[in-house]
Amino acid sequence: MSAQMNDCIILAGTALMGVNPAGEMxxxxxVAIRVHNGVIAQIGPERGMLGGNEHLPRYGGKxxxxMPGLVNSHHHFGITPLMAGVPFEPLEFWLPQFRAMRSVGHRLDTLYSAIEMLESGTTSVQHIASALIGGPDDWHGAADQVIDAYGEIGMRMGYSVMLRDQNILSYDSDTALLDSFPSHVRDWFAPRLHPKGGTPQAYVEFHSDLAKRHAANxxxxxNYAPANLHWCSDALLExxxxxAREAGAQVHMHLIETRRQAQYARERFGTSAVKxxxxxGFLGDHVTFxxxxxxxxxxxxxxxGCQCSVCHNASSGQRLGSGKAAVADLVARGIPVALGIDQSNIADDRDMLLEMKLAWALHRGTEMFNNRFDAAQTIxxxxxxxxxxxxxxxxxxxxxxxxxxxxxxMDRAKIERPFVDPxxxxxxxxxHRARKEAVEMVFVDGxxxxxxxxxxxVDREAVMAEIRDILSQPYTAAQEEALNMVTQAMPKIRAHYARFA
Known part of the structure; x- marks a missing residue:
């Protein structure tokens, strides 16, 4: 990408620069924003940008x-479970059914959700791959395809993968649950629970090698994504x-998403998951939960006290009945809170403008005077x-x-239609009013x-058509087998969880 391609002037009647220390937008x-080599070099009146910059392309206008590009701080994959025939249920019943979802391949899957994110103003994403499958060569192959797809469409990303070494199907050892399955179902599930050669050191080497190979990107x-407390031994977490500290990498970890996970921590450790x-010694300012x-x-x-961050996934908590974080209290305590769409939002897509509205509304409270957060803090x-x-x-x-x-x-007229008081x-x-239809242009590095x-x-319609063609095909024998195995396993899984109800 040449420097010239990243040099331009972006014009706006109003620009949201960011929130100041007093919490005001x-x-x-x-304003005119002059971009040089992908970096904001100058901000000021348009007339001040004229001299010597006549050759630069100009975008926007009064x-x-x-505003800054939006960030989806918690994302997994593109084809949503609902699209793939998996209904919404409590998390513990929902996740096992993913094993029967059909794949369109890493490139198409990534491009699908990336299209939805970019076209609603999201320029950066924390991509948390759901699992490592196969051996280290397979891990790198899958990661490269995802990273290349984001590069193809032009998004900025954090790449991480959920790491687990225990309790894959339940909150205790998988042995008892597997033994309750019919033998052919047990024999199908058992070898698929853990990746080949999946040791803590192998996971570290994978991340280190991945970072080295893509160092020029x-x-x-x-980043690192230990999956959740019940999925990770203390040895893996340590x-x-x-x-992560040695590499200067961020850590993003699911934590106490459901009441059952909080119960697990209390029963297993005699204290809370956080404590x-x-x-x-796991906590720090590089850790997001x-x-x-x-x-x-x-x-x-x-x-x-440890300067950790929290990523609030409003739609996910509501659609799965998992609960909602006390975000207003966290913000009032000075804990940095980000927003994530998780698997998909309340409309089953990746529209961060919509997710922001839900996150704000969920935490208003009923009191006349409370510590609710405002629009500037939400943005x-x-x-x-x-x-x-x-x-x-x-x-x-x-x-x-x-x-x-x-x-x-964003096109201001579309936001204000038919009229908004100045x-x-x-x-x-x-x-409150911006929708993805108002997003006219999006820039990454100018x-x-x-x-x-x-x-x-990318050709968005070609991507959609290719996905439709793949998923419209009859199930293969392997896909039929996966669906059959999951269907037979689910009654046993539901019965196993009865004590956590």
């Missing part, structure tokens, strides 16, 4: 609102924790704080000189990746 009006951060992780719906008394103080969760949790803190998430030019241009704060407009509301670097 900083605005600039009738009728547009500019400025749009990638290789190994990952040390490796157990603290006892391992996804969900945190069931924090216990004193947990928030521990997270604040910060979906921009600056999210960028930090991916490993791009200080590099993107704000519109200011020296940051990468990840910018969203007194209405722009941050309130973006939060390069146009969405124009007229559509991605520019």
């Amino acid at each position: 900083q605005l600039r009006h009738d 009728d547009y609102i500019a 400025p749009h990638l951060r290789v 190994t990952i924790g040390g490796a 157990h992780l603290d006892s391992l 996804g969900h945190c719906n069931w924090l216990e008394e004193g947990d928030a103080e521990v997270l604040a 910060r969760m979906a921009t600056e704080t999210g960028a930090k949790t991916l490993g791009y803190g200080g590099l993107t998430g704000r519109l200011e000189c020296g940051q990468q030019a990840d910018v969203v241009l 007194r209405t704060p722009v941050s309130e407009l973006i939060l 390069q146009v990746v969405v124009e007229h509301g559509k991605v520019t670097r």
Whole structure:
């Protein structure tokens, strides 16, 4: 990519620059943003950009609102479970059924969700691959395909993969549950629970090798994602924790998503999940916990003291009945909170503008006076704080000189149609009225990746058609077998979980 391709001027009638230390959204009006080599080099009046810059392409204008690119801080894969025939259920019954989902391949799957993200203004994503399958060569092959797909469409990413070494199907040893399966079902599941050669050291070597091979990619951060407390032994957590600190990598870990997970920690360790992780020396300002719906008394103080972040997945918690984090309390305590769409949002897509609305509304409370957070804080969760949790803190998430030019241009008329009083704060407009239809252009490093509301670097209709063609085919013998095995296993899985009800 040549420097010239990353040099441009972006014009806006109003620009949301970012939130100041007082929690207020900083605005600039009738502004021009000059981008050089993909970095915001100058911000000021358009007339100040004229001299010597006549050759630069210009985008936007006075009728547009500019803001930092949005960040989806918690994402897994593209084809949603609902699309694949898996209904919404409690998490513990939902996840095993993923084993019967059909695949369209890593490239198409990644491009599908990336199209939905980019066209709704999301420029960066924390991609958390669901599992390692096969051996190390397979791990690298899968990772490369995902990373290449994001590069193809032009997104910035953090790449991580859920690491597990115990309790894959339940909150205790899998042996008893497997033994309850019919023998042919047990024999199908058992070899598929763990990857080949999956040791803590092998996981560290995989991440290290992946980071080295992609070291020249400025749009990638290789992060660690220990799956959840019940899925990880203390030995695995300690190994990952040390490796992440040594590599300067971020850690993103699911934690106490459901009440049953909080119950597991209390029964297994005699304390909360957060306090157990603290006892391992696992916590730090590089650690983000996804969900945190069931924090216990004193947990928030521990997270604040260790400068951990939390990623709130509002749609996921509601659709699966998992619960919701006490986000207003976390924000009031100064804990950085990011937003993630998880598998998909309330409309079964990856529209962060919609996710922001739900996250704000869920935490209003019924009191006249409380510590509810406002539109500016919600936008910060979906921009600056999210960028930090991916490993791009200080590099993107704000519109200011020296940051990468990840910018969203929205058509103000579409947001205000038919009329909005000029007194209405722009941050309130973006939060409450902006929909993906208003997203006109999206830039990553100053390069146009969405124009007229559509991605520019891939043929979106061809991607959709190819996915439709693959999934419209009859089930293969292997797919039929997987569906049959999962169908036979589910009654045993439901019965096994009865004690956690």
